[in-house]
Amino acid sequence: MRILVVEDEPDLAHAIAVGLRREGYAVDVAELGGDAVEKLALTPYDLVCLDLNLPDMDGLEVCRTIRSGEVAGEVAPRVLMLTARDSLEDRVAGLDDGADDYLVKPFAFPELLARLRALARRDVAQAGARLEVGGLALDAAKREAWYANQDLELTAKEFALLRYFMLHAGEVLSSERLLDHVWDEHADPFTNTVRVTVSNLRRKLRTVGATDAIETVVGAGYRLAESP
Numbered sequence: 001m002r003i004l005v006v007e008d009e010p011d012l013a014h015a016i017a018v019g020l021r022r023e024g025y026a027v028d029v030a031e032l033g034g035d036a037v038e039k040l041a042l043t044p045y046d047l048v049c050l051d052l053n054l055p056d057m058d059g060l061e062v063c064r065t066i067r068s069g070e071v072a073g074e075v076a077p078r079v080l081m082l083t084a085r086d087s088l089e090d091r092v093a094g095l096d097d098g099a100d101d102y103l104v105k106p107f108a109f110p111e112l113l114a115r116l117r118a119l120a121r122r123d124v125a126q127a128g129a130r131l132e133v134g135g136l137a138l139d140a141a142k143r144e145a146w147y148a149n150q151d152l153e154l155t156a157k158e159f160a161l162l163r164y165f166m167l168h169a170g171e172v173l174s175s176e177r178l179l180d181h182v183w184d185e186h187a188d189p190f191t192n193t194v195r196v197t198v199s200n201l202r203r204k205l206r207t208v209g210a211t212d213a214i215e216t217v218v219g220a221g222y223r224l225a226e227s228p
């Protein structure tokens, strides 16, 4: 899951980004609305965490850009609006302009996480916090994964990668697509970071008996078996 955090207060933006990365999300930060619009045009984000009060433009304008389809990717990202203005009119206006949910500042971080998880779930209806594919099981809320009831000890990135594979089991996923959805803008597209992480994940899957769970499709990418 790749998230764009749009927030002009640097300390808050940093705290949100660090917290979300710790949960295994790939996170980019934009401190201005204009910067956000540029990033949205280039990168297919899954979720946007959007401050309503930005110095250069209204957060609602960013929301309208997203809804009008001027964004990268086939599916427009879901939007969680952050606002200090908690009046009812603002909430209604924001939702009309395409925000999927609202969070009033100040908020507790677990609340932010819960809202983002709920929005991510809505994108893939069958994907609750718990996912199962063949012998693989994963609980996003607890950050735990198993194969045939054996624990998988995964890094945050390996966990995020496995989750993305499980959400798209049976599909061939290119390195570019994995890089777009599981890594953030600091990932160098010319390094072998995807290959290395896939290889580490495979090794850990093998140690619990999931030998051929992730297949390499030559020239196209990788595929998680539908019943590993």
Ligand code: CA
Pocket (backbone or CB within 6 Å): 007, 008, 009, 051, 052, 053, 054, 055
């Ligand atoms: Ca602000």
